[in-house]
Amino acid sequence: MGYLSAARYGKDNVRVYKVERDEATKTHTVYEMTVCVLLEGEIDTSYTEADNSVVVATDSMKNTTYIMAKQNPIHPPELFASTLGNHFVQKYKHIHAAHISIVQHRWTRMTVDGKPHPHSFFRDGNEKRVVQADIYEGKGIEIRSGISDLLVLKSTGSEFHHFVRDDFTTLPDVYDRILSTSVDAGWKWSTFSGLDAVKKAVSKFDETWTKSREITFRLFATEESPSVQNTMYKMCQEILAAQPLVAAVDYSLPNKHYFEIDLSWHHGLKNTGKDAEVYAPQSDPNGLIKCTVSRDVKAKL
Numbered sequence: 132m133g134y135l136s137a138a139r140y141g142k143d144n145v146r147v148y149k150v151e152r153d154e155a156t157k158t159h160t161v162y163e164m165t166v167c168v169l170l171e172g173e174i175d176t177s178y179t180e181a182d183n184s185v186v187v188a189t190d191s192m193k194n195t196t197y198i199m200a201k202q203n204p205i206h207p208p209e210l211f212a213s214t215l216g217n218h219f220v221q222k223y224k225h226i227h228a229a230h231i232s233i234v235q236h237r238w239t240r241m242t243v244d245g246k247p248h249p250h251s252f253f254r255d256g257n258e259k260r261v262v263q264a265d266i267y268e269g270k271g272i273e274i275r276s277g278i279s280d281l282l283v284l285k286s287t288g289s290e291f292h293h294f295v296r297d298d299f300t301t302l303p304d305v306y307d308r309i310l311s312t313s314v315d316a317g318w319k320w321s322t323f324s325g326l327d328a329v330k331k332a333v334s335k336f337d338e339t340w341t342k343s344r345e346i347t348f349r350l351f352a353t354e355e356s357p358s359v360q361n362t363m364y365k366m367c368q369e370i371l372a373a374q375p376l377v378a379a380v381d382y383s384l385p386n387k388h389y390f391e392i393d394l395s396w397h398h399g400l401k402n403t404g405k406d407a408e409v410y411a412p413q414s415d416p417n418g419l420i421k422c423t424v425s426r427d428v429k430a431k432l
C-alpha cells in the first residue's frame with residue numbers, strides 16, 4: 132500500500148485588479164495579476180482520514196488574496212507574494228509553507244495627443260512578469276522573479292554551424308539566419324530571512340526586472356549569435372553581474388524556425404541564400420534550449 136508522500140493545496144487562477152489613484156495629479160496606475168496560492172503543513176489527515184478540521188478552505192484563500200490586496204501594496208509582485216504567503220504561515224499554526232505564484236499582466240499607459248493619459252491603458256503584447264515565492268515558516272523566503280512569453284525576432288546576426296555532422300544530419304551550416312524565440316527567463320534571489328528582508332530589498336525588484344529585460348534585448352539584438360546556447364549563457368552572466376542579490380539565472384528559449392522557400396520552380400524565381408526574402412514560419416517542431424547559471428560561491432570568498 133502507499134503512503135501520502137507529498138501534499139499541498141490551494142486556489143489557482145485568482146484574478147485581481149487594483150487601481151492606485153493619485154489625487155494630487157488625478158493620475159491612476161493599474162495592476163492586474165493572476166495568483167496561485169498553495170499551502171503545506173499538517174494537513175495529511177484531510178487526505179487520509181477525511182479530517183477537514185485542518186483545511187483552510189480554498190475559498191478563504193481567495194478571500195484572503197483580495198483582502199491582502201486591499202490592505203497592502205500589490206506592487207512589486209515579489210513584495211505582494213511574500214506578504215500574502217507570510218500571512219498564511221503566521222495566521223495558521225499548522226501551516227508551515229506557502230507557495231505563491233503571481234503572473235502580472237501588462238497595462239501600459241496610453242499616449243494620447245503626445246501626452247501620457249492619466250487613466251487609459253493598453254495591452255502591449257503577451258509578455259508577463261512572473262514571481263514564484265516560497266515562504267517557509269522560520270526558514271525564510273525564496274523568490275524567483277521572471278519574464279515569460281516575450282516574443283522576439285532578429286532578421287540577421289545569427290549563425291549556427293560546426294555542430295555534430297553524421298549520418299543523422301541534414302541541416303546545413305548556416306552563417307546568416309533568422310532567430311526568433313519566446314523568452315522565458317528567471318532570476319532566483321538569495322534566500323531572504325523573512326518579510327522584513329524582502330521589504331528592505333523592495334527597490335531591487337523593479338530595478339532588476341528592468342535591467343534583465345534590457346540585457347535580454349541588448350544581447351539578443353547586438354550579438355552576432357553563434358547559437359541560442361551561447362547567447363543565453365551570456366545573458367545569464369550579465370544579469371548575475373548586474374544584481375549581487377541574485378544567486379542564479381535561468382533561461383528557457385524555444386528556437387522558432389523560419390524556413391527558406393525554394394521558388395525556383397516558378398520561372399527561376401530566386402528566393403534562397405542571399406536572395407531569400409519570403410520565408411515559411413514554422414509552428415512546430417521547435418528547438419528548446421534551457422540553462423541555469425549559478426553564482427560561483429567561491430568567487431565571493
Ligand SMILES: O=c1[nH]c(=O)c2[nH]c(=O)[nH]c2[nH]1
Nearest residue numbers: 291302357358359360386418
Ligand atoms: O542555436 C541553435 N542551437 C541548437 O542546438 C540547434 N539545433 C538546430 O537544429 N538548430 C540550432 N540552433
